[in-house]
Every structure is written in C-alpha cells, then in structure tokens.
Amino acid sequence: GQNIDQPTEMTATEGAIVQINCTYQTSGFNGLFWYQQHAGEAPTFLSYNVLDGLEEKGRFSSFLSRSKGYSYLLLKELQMKDSASYLCAVTRRQAGTALIFGKGTTLSVSS
Amino acid sequence: DAGITQSPRYKITETGRQVTLMCHQTWSHSYMFWYRQDLGHGLRLIYYSAAADITDKGEVPDGYVVSRSKTENFPLTLESATRSQTSVYFCASRDLSDTQYFGPGTRLTVL
DSSP: OEEEEOOSEEEEETTOOEEEEEEEEETTEEEEEEEEEOTTSOOEEEEEEOSSEEEEETTEEEEEETTTTEEEEEEOSOOGGGOEEEEEEEEESSGGGOEEEOOOEEEEEEO | OOSEEEEOSEEEEOTTOOEEEEEEESSOOSEEEEEEEETTTEEEEEEEEEETTEEEEOSSOTTEEEOOSSTTBOOEEESSOOGGGOEEEEEEEEOTTSOEEEOOOEEEEEO
C-alpha cells in the first residue's frame, strides 16, 4: 500500500526558515516530488529527488533519505508570496509514474 | 499557445447529465493524467494514458470515461454526473524527466 504523511498546517514569519517534512511508505518507490499550490491555482513543480541527499535551488532545497522513507522541503528567507500549500508526491516504478500525493501542508507566512 | 490547457474552467451541471472536460497539451508528451482534488483527500488519480489509444485506471475511476485518439488531447467524461463528483479536476502531462505539469484546472459543481 501507499501512505504519505505531512503536517496539515504550518506558520512562519517573513525572513525566517521553515522545514516541511514528508514521510512515505510506498512499494516500488522511484522518486519524490514537491509541488507548490497557491489557493485556486494549479500545482507547480518545485523539485524532484531520486537519489539520497540535498538538492538546492535558490531559496528552496529538498532532501531525500530513501532508507528512512523521509523527505523535507526547506524554504529560506520566507516571503509573503510563499504562503501556499506544499504537496509531497511520490512516483512508483509501476503505473506509468503517476504521482501519489500527500494531503499537502498549508504554509502561512506573516509579516 | 504552448503548454497545457483545460476547458471549461468552471462548470455547473445537474445530477444525471453527461459532462466532458477537455485537456490539450502542445508538448507532445506521451503520458497524460487526470486528477481530482477534494478537501481532506488531496489529489487523486482518476485515469492516465501512456500514449494515443492506451489508457488505464487510477485510484478513483468509477463514473468516469476517458479516450485518447490524439496525443495532444485527453478528454474526461462523466457519463452520469453525481454530487460526489463535485470537485476540482486537474489534467497533467509528463516530460522525459518524469516531471508532471498541470493544467489550470476545471472547477465542477454537480447540483
């Protein structure tokens, strides 16, 4: 079976650093995506991790540990526009690499 | 315009009516997907397609029909709409790096 867990809500202040965790139990695990979704909009791609380790992309970084079934998304120098839902999604080697999503973490950034 | 588009963006229909949601992509991606997004469930896969004339069921296919006669189009039909199918529907296509790109979504209300 598949199980993906991430916190429902998080709050932070402008300029701070926030870490959003995601744990998964997925048979045939292939890789892990992070998407950002603003209210009323489509998910947009942030990062994709296949190998263990940290991938840095500007203010956003994503980490994966395949042995622990764990990932996190790190957002630095938070801005108000970072208020959004952050979706953790895994792909499996089967099923045409369709994404299996967690329920998302809603991040609220205040000034 | 390049990218992935969906139509209509908003639709209100009545129980028992047939509704077709359209999805068009200009990248010539082989894989296309339909997801629905509901509060408390996150994004769930309805159907996916690996190529023209090749489709397969996802997690929640009941009540939906898909076709794919051309690579660029992947319509989703609700044969007899029910209130439980009120949702936001996202179409996506996948590039060669396994990254999925989402259309803007269709907000469907079934009365």
